[in-house]
Amino acid sequence: MIINFILNGEEVNFDAYPGETLFELLRRYHHYEVKGNNCKTGECGACTVLIDDKPIPSCTFLVGKVIGKKVTTIKGFGDIDNPDLIQKSFVEEGAIQCGYCIPGIIISVENLIKKNPNPTRDDIKETLSSHICRCTGYVQQIEAVEKVIKKIKEGK
């Protein structure tokens, strides 16, 4: 069946299999920026995308529900030549090691800051808690987010 939705600002028509998840569909159409898929239960958070401005693990989201919706992957933010503030901050603060969980985490952080430009440390921890990062121990990720918030406040 043809599924129609907005992907990173552009309308797409993808041919989906019945019962396919959004994760499987995106990967099949070579959207390799969405990582993950080994838990298939949304537990690790690596495959998180924004669906109508809500961060959701794409491995649990059936394609039928995505029709007409707005889907944003990490490609909907900065790119390698023009990374946005959050992406840059993650690089600068040592918040990335293997990087496999990072696109999903950044998407959740983008969503947090958009909805709450003044989050507390607890808000940041709460947001990161939908993701498992086995490498970093989260500390530098929390620091990276705090640094972005400070920069935004200072109008940089």
Next chain:
Amino acid sequence: MSRIIKEEAIIKEFNTVGKNVEKYDGLPLVTGQPLFTDDIFLPDMLHAKILTSPHPHAEIVDINDSEALKIPGVRIILSYKNTPRIAHTTAGQGYPEPSPYDHFMFDKKVRFIGDRVCAIGGDSIEIVEEALSKIKVTYKELPYILDPEEAMKGEVIIHDEDDISGVYDKDRNIISHVEIPIGDVENGLKESYYKVEEEIYFTQPVQHTPIETHITITYFDEYGNLIVRTSTQVPFHIRRILSKILEFPMKKIRVIKPRVGGGFGAKQEMLIEDICSLMTIRTKKPVRMELTRKEEFISSRLRHPSKIWIKLGADKDGKLNTIDMKVLLNNGGYGTHGPTVLFNSGSKTLPLYNKAKNVRFIGDAVYTNLPVSGAFRGYGATNGYFALESAMDDLADIIGIDPIELRKINHIREGETSPIFEKLGEGKEGVTQYIESSALSKCIEIGKKEIEWEKWRGKKVRNGNLVRGVGMAIMMQGSGIPLVDMAGARVKLNDDGTLHLFVGATDIGTGSDTILAQILAEEVGVPYEDIKVYSSDTDNTPFDTGAYASSTTYVTGGAVQRAGNEIKRKIINYASKLINENPENLIIKDRYVVNINTGEKISLREIGEKSFYDFEQEQIEASASFVSPKSPPPFAAHFVIIDLDLETGKIIPVKYVAVNDIGVVIHPNLSKGQAIGSIVQGLGFALTEELIYSKRGMALNPNFLDYKLLTSLDIPEIVVKFIETYDPTGPFGAKSVAEININGPAPAIRNAVKDAAGIKLNHLPFTPEKVFNALKEKKI
């Protein structure tokens, strides 16, 4: 701005080393580039899965695959019936591996629930899954054994094959046995003024849980070469093992490691590459196989569950005179990494207290019918330190001195050695070495201040149901395996004056590509940004043993520094001919060769260009290798404040302080990340993580809902500090940082709980249930 490290009379001035340069793969990772094994598209690719054993121990009488083969889209089924039977170890170690050759691609026997039975390749995962359900296996179930002490009685023999080798005692399921006596332990204990009588410690099975599970994609290139694109820590070992067990020419195998989504030791194995490769060889099609999370838990590798006995003896003045340590490792169904993890549980711990005249280390690594243990960050030292640092704390209580003081009296210092270095190596004898750099005393002092030791220790400060405690532990690790780990590096100069660096080293998220480029930039005298890194491709990069044993910064860094030195010499020689100047007057600085007398400059760009097209044409390039007779240990002192909930038994870590001596810090942010990542994994090991088995050895919680990893909500405030020393054998004075910090959390928390409530937790993990029961027993 340059940074100066003072070390006695030596003053080192660095331009790139010590700077937080941009992580080499940072921007590609945060923008979601297709960097990982799975991020490619290959037409006609087959998907592969394994059928795993439902029995802990059974003979396979027959495998009937006729129904499975009838399913359209099923292309290949591999089992013992149609695969080569060549004994090998799956351990990715230097050759010849210390691990026993006790594994076959497919065997007629299964040895744990999760063991390989057969594998199917087909057009889609769904087709393969359906085909797996149609395979009929006839098993003859055998008695099984899960407890290593029972296993050593030899009533059930797990490996009775004639064609395996390297097993210490097959009849008693003992993979490896070691007994190192130094001095006289019995007499030492008898004559000791203070004693810790035998205490027993238990560590549990935990899994690495890399967020990217094991994944491999294999295919043939245009020349008929087998390309193995795989998420591994050991590409060169993979190539060697594949060639041997598939009887396929090594020349035709090319192993490529893209970015890896975490390893922590789980990927120091040849785990699934053989199945994909053989399917590609037989079908000529690309083959992809990815472990599910459940398979990663049960069919990959774990940290060895262990039982450790320890006795200590000290003189009246608190000087340790005797350490008696016995280690029993449960290796599961295969012996991979058994001998080496066993030896490391002593070799990385006992030298810390080198004053003891009498030291005995007895160890056994044993087969059982449980999932397989292997390499896991810390590699035996983590188990050993839990016991040793807990026992040291108890000894301080017995003597009646501050546990910090007891450590200060006894720990190893610069210029000293330990007989253990020579006696215990990697499954065999080791190499004598002296400590050439150590700031451990200073690490202890600084950590003590940061944690406010005096304020909390022994005070049992109450806040409602919570009682506060503070504990500590000290530790060391190594930097590579002396006289075993070898790395090569190659550098070439381009016509824009930039350098390409080729290393076999395997960046699995550790940041080694970044720090190796820093080391090259520092050595040659060019900016970090001018270096492009190619790593981990067995056809196009030099050999490297791989990412394990905390080796890359030290060993590969040593090779890179030497290659840098060589190309610097060649560039200067070329320039000297070009401008007719004595090379002794020339240096490289900021992209120029500079005459130190006249200030005359010639750019590396011009040199590169001229060397290609114009003058004495040559490719200016250099290569070098490094293998070290030493493995300089990094040191660390860890401190933790915990709140213990007396009503629920929950331990809440409040503040964690880790002060490290890792030599010169090449990249502060990445080093800090290695330390914090280790600490949080160590906290999970201490508090929540445990793979739980049924009575038949079936894992009951192989998923992230039931296997409890710490999240961002569970971590304490973590403070990491580096006290820099200059190790004369390391690149720019550097030692290692990757593993050491995972050793601290378990003993430090155990000791903090003892400070808070007087209970001794010797059985990991410290779940609320165990704590609550211990409190109840003590009537607190």
